[in-house]
Amino acid sequence: METHASVALIIGVTGMLGLSLAEALKKSTALGGPWTVYGVARRSMPPWFSPYLVDRYIECDVLDSNATQQQLPPISKEVTHIFWLSLNASSTSEEENIARTSAMIKNVLDVLVSRAQTSKVRHFTLTTGTKQYLGPIFDPVLSKQVIPHEPPFHEDMQRLPFINIYYALEDLLASYSSNFSSSIHRSSIILGASARSGHNALLTLVAYALISRYEGSPFRFPGNKFIWESFFDASDADLLAEQQIWAGNSDKTKNQAFNCTNGDVFTWKKLWKLLCEIFGIEFVPFDETDKFNWVEEMKGKGRVWDSIVEENSLVKLKLEEVACFEICNVVLHMQIQHVCSMTKSREFGFYGFADTFKSVRKWVERSKEMNIIPKH
Template identity: 55%
Template sequence: MNVRNSVALVVGVTGMAGLSLAKALKQPDCLGGPWKVYGAARRSADGWFPSSILDGFITFDAVNSADTHDKLLPLVQEVTHLFWVTFQFVGDEEANITVNKTMLLNVLTVLKSSPSSSLIHITLQTGTKHYMGPVHDPVLSTKLICHEPPFHENMPRLPYPNFYYVLEDLVTSYAPSVTYSIHRSSIIIGMSPRSAHNVLMKLAVYAAICHHLGLPFRYPGNKYTWEHFCDMTDAGVLAKQHVWAAVTEDAKNQAFNCTNGDVFTWKSMWMLLSEVFNVKFVELNDKEEFDLVELMRDKGEIWDLIVEEYGLHKTKLEEIASFEATVPVLRFQFQHVSSMNKSKDYGFFEYADTFKSIRFWVAKLREMKLIPVYKH
């Protein structure tokens, strides 16, 4: 039995990782439980979000120190674990560093401001950009040299600015009074219209527009990724790793990769996606340029029509589908694969079948009325 009550603050609760994390923490058999769970986000939860899984929902802007202070001060004596699963992409990597450091620092400043602070652990969500450099920076992304895959946790930092590095340094600066864990996921698959990098949602939207307009569902990547290995991270596996590291003594003050434990080629993935999204599979034609970003640039009104026709939760294309962020991931010239050996060495054995995960989360997206269900 816990001497101290476990109270979680999940910042970024409306994202893929945050939603799965809140659900995991409220399971009756969750490690370290029973948990009281507060969820926080910039915007209020609306129709699609199951707010009943939380003990309290807080809306605040973490970039604003005064707003952060006002909203979080009442929780200072309660919160034992901070689960940080949010980020903002605002421009080049230096701008990303500034905004993301400001957000986390504002939250930690409040939670540690009182002598009666109860905070004992921080889990920090990052990703494989740790091993690749700032792949979305408009200038630096064209000249990066990344580590040789499979990526493993003791690889040295790359000589590029990276907001993941800055956030790691920030949480480690609170040790030893607060322990921490770092979670480096691959491409996350889950359910949320609020995640800037929800690849599955974006591909589902792209497929729905192709279905509606009678366009071919073409692969927007290159021949290398079509034929070579990649991995993914089920949001449920990621959530379990966050909780496990937060309450397992040996896992404290460590960084862990988090993937499903299997690999796939994008050709095989495209076959599966074509099936689950009810569109015809199209072989890669790498002789012909295909610009998905340009194709989708003027499709906002088409998405509005699809939302109306199928009675979907009202979303705007520009808010749920940043194709500019997805296309580079499908055009790597290296295998996007991480090792899970360290996690297993420390006692974390969760895994997922990626193709089963895709089917599961597509069903969830339909159940939550975020993407269409087609009648055969």
């Protein structure tokens, strides 16, 4: 019987990155393999997620310490790598999000490291993002005070003088530094396919495009002129998975933070044209005088989405499950170009890249295959 020296525990396995990471670890060419893959998610396995991607699927809310202590001990003597992809960011309060996600991590490490008699955990991979450089932009109070760093964003920029969930989690991991190494992966907007990710910007825009097409209404850009014309970057979920596996299997990447973006840039104007092309919608040029409340308008479109789901026999998901209009609205009204430097990654030996527009097409097609959106 084959013994797997590398055992991954993916927290948040049904999200965009979780899907890509499980697929990547199961490839015969995966660094550090062959891998045993355990996946944790709060809810039961969704219909689009292949059970063959994990050796064991564990339905567990790791915010619940009792549930965590019941569910994880059977694998506590096996896990070598923890991939943390889950952020409890359901609140607009940065302080509340810090408390909840920190508790989740502590609950898991309490079982796998602190209480484990023979812990094998040697690396912890943490997925964060560019709020590292922007500050708590979703907090209704702090967002009005913060002044973000100027782009391009690079990893050695000093912390902004505000509480930040990413700072708190990095400090939490540092307190366990004598137990295992870690790597931090700072993504931009993640491009992937899942209706189990709280911040799936692409699926949000796709839902908006499909609703516009269904109603015959204009597919208007809901952001500001600055974002419409400025440079932005994104992170392909497959690329993020590739970087995380690489960092978890290299001595020189231990206890380092890395940006992870596709390596190119785009403008929202060109991305809007691409979405119009993909979904057969007329392109509407940006009109600065055309003011409309996108978030409020979409709150009333639940029945329209239900009709699209019913008529196309899609996985039965509510609009609020597939879209995050409030989060996207904040991003589309920023007054800063959003570009990350990938120089550090390259200096350390990671040369992965992705074409953002090809990535958008890929994940739209994947969402169709998963029956989350219509095939036509």
